Amino acid sequence: PSSCLSMEVEEEISRHPCYSEEAHRFFAxxxxxxxxxxxxxxNYCNRKFDCVNESRPGVVSEVLxxxxxxxxxxxxxxxxxxxxxxxxxxxxxxxxxxxxxxxTFARVKEHVPDVALCLSTNGLTLYRHIDQIVELGIRHVTxxxxxxxxxxxxxxYPWVFDEGVRYEGTAAAxxxxxxxxxxxxxxxxxxxxVKVNSVMIxxxxxxxxxxxxxxxxxxxxxLHNVTPLIIAPGSQYEKDGRKAPRPKELNHLQEIxxxxxxxxxxxxxxxxxxxxxxxxxxxxxDFGLDSMEEDP
Ligand code: CLF
Ligand code: SF4
Numbered sequence: 001p002s003s004c005l006s007m008e009v010e011e012e013i014s015r016h017p018c019y020s021e022e023a024h025r026f027f028a029x030x031x032x033x034x035x036x037x038x039x040x041x042x043n044y045c046n047r048k049f050d051c052v053n054e055s056r057p058g059v060v061s062e063v064l065x066x067x068x069x070x071x072x073x074x075x076x077x078x079x080x081x082x083x084x085x086x087x088x089x090x091x092x093x094x095x096x097x098x099x100x101x102x103x104t105f106a107r108v109k110e111h112v113p114d115v116a117l118c119l120s121t122n123g124l125t126l127y128r129h130i131d132q133i134v135e136l137g138i139r140h141v142t143x144x145x146x147x148x149x150x151x152x153x154x155x156x157y158p159w160v161f162d163e164g165v166r167y168e169g170t171a172a173a174x175x176x177x178x179x180x181x182x183x184x185x186x187x188x189x190x191x192x193x194v195k196v197n198s199v200m201i202x203x204x205x206x207x208x209x210x211x212x213x214x215x216x217x218x219x220x221x222x223l224h225n226v227t228p229l230i231i232a233p234g235s236q237y238e239k240d241g242r243k244a245p246r247p248k249e250l251n252h253l254q255e256i257x258x259x260x261x262x263x264x265x266x267x268x269x270x271x272x273x274x275x276x277x278x279x280x281x282x283x284x285x286d287f288g289l290d291s292m293e294e295d296p
Pocket of ligand 2: 053
């Protein structure tokens, strides 16, 4: 419950448009698409498009270099007074591109120090980056956890690639799940605010998500965001004929999770990896790189 949080944490949450429903009316976020690669495969994803874990399928964000990202953040921060958060959420997995991601965060921290930094990941390699996350002052991390049971997980992840080894079947799901839960625990122990995203996949994990929610709460997650499956064109789930949940089914699940005492996010807009503005706004077109000042 929020009454247990320190004032400092309350303050941080109150300025983050995703962590606070109230904040999303006043504060804007900016995503910088610097991370093209991914180290796992999700059955709802088609790699030609943005990572579906925190975005809509079927949209393509143009990848920026860390240098371009720095220029763009400086320009946007100067024009968009509501900007409170700069996040990296794709278009692949930010931690499958650790040099680009952390180089970009370091540049933002140096040049635009008054915004909060936010990272979204599938969590596979998270445990290797805890110190760097703490050092850079990244206070918000989202991990997409769709299952904590490998039998369920194997219906979502056909493979996982780590340190030169490709895992398949339950071994892939087991590895991913154990890394996600480890990463969550480590971050929470450092006082970092961890949000868990789960994609609700009818017939696969819809019955299982209450168990996921209870477990991630135990491990220290601050907030749970369940988003409806939106199937990327050309993805495995499209071929399988899977369907998105009805809004009623999603609402019902969110109610169940809330009853278990978890704080549930209900205002997610499934942003693009290059979204800029208040949630639900995509003002990227208003902030073209060409209009940003060149470095002197
Ligand atoms: Fe971006 Fe995600 Fe940070 Fe928010 S989005 S990296 S936590 S700053 Fe927010 Fe967008 Fe939903 Fe994500 S509405 S898709 S939950
Ligand atoms: Fe696609 Fe994101 Fe899953 Fe990677 S983590 S396969 S980019 S949805």
